[in-house]
Amino acid sequence: MEARLSEAAMKGSVDSLMKILQEEPLILDRTIVSCISETPLHTAAMLGHLHFVKELLTLKPELAAELDFHGAAPLHLAAAKGHAEVVRQLLLADPEICTVRNEDGRTPLHVAAFKGRAEVLSELGLVKPEATRVVTDRGETVLHLCVMQNRLEALRALVEEMGGDDGEIVNWKDSDGNTVLHIAVA
Template sequence: MDPRLQQAAQSGSIDKLYDLIDENPYLLENIDAVPFVTTPLHVAASSGNIPFAMEMLNLKPSFARKLNTSGYSPLHLAVDKDKAKFVSRMLLLDKGLVRVKGRNGITPFLLLVSRGKADLVAECLLNSPECIQDETVDRRNALHLAVVHDRFEVLQVLTGWIQRMSQRDADSIEKRVLNKVDIDYNTPLHLAAYNNDHQAYFLFLFNSYFKLYI
């Protein structure tokens, strides 16, 4: 990437962006032609520059789903850098961005679960409920990851949401989420038991009991 473009993305200078486009109209096209590349949107996401990111999405929507050479989308980087406002704004602009699969199959939603960002996890579920079905390459879903990373508050958010959804489609939620086995044939409940995580274990048992009476 042109260092001047990188600096413009870091500082959030939209005027500088257009100066560079005026100098080279194919500036963004050349970046987009590369399969795995750091785009100006990656840089803006890392810096939390919302106005610049919105302008970049206006010009090049494809950048939002482009992975860099490390296997991460712009939203992955925003989560990694703890740019909560940026994540929320991007979710409003395109709710599907939280489901973009990156390295090891991790989506921004699953990364939020792993990092313990309960409020943003709840926001993702409200805007893109299908993300509860997403899983990593080793077939671990959000519940697996919440247990593995000891994120009990996030687990409460996830199971609370599942309870509400179970009132509509109990069997489907049970098969696709609660009883989902990973590559080692472990359900989230199994992992909680193996880790001696009593809070998580009894939370899952409560959910199983709850389902019997809905």
């Protein structure tokens, strides 16, 4: 049954999901309590299957907080892939997931910055503005990550989102003592 659920998530088939749930009404609950590494929501979020994600969140909103074996929530995966609509739905289900760190010490905002997902950064910044101030385990801000990866559009989106920032985050030093400007010059 779990294989069919996984296949439905990969295809984004809401019809298949509903058939599986008719046959096995507790399958989503078992997904939450089992030790599997990924939930169907992880798969659907990563692949950008918006309707499937919405249906899962309607049925089991707590799936949004489940972490895979890398410590990533479905929001990390959707943010990495740039699926802004999926990100929006996940944030509606649980806005606190915006600050959850994966095994690399990165939040979904950090992942989006690293990948240059400007639209996702705007979504995350709107819902949880304080998330823009969370640093990685190496003391890097989202601005550090954008500059390190040469993600100028994402950097622009972040700066606009932050608006009248007091300069603290711009002048923040990572664990090596580098500010965003140091990294840009290097």
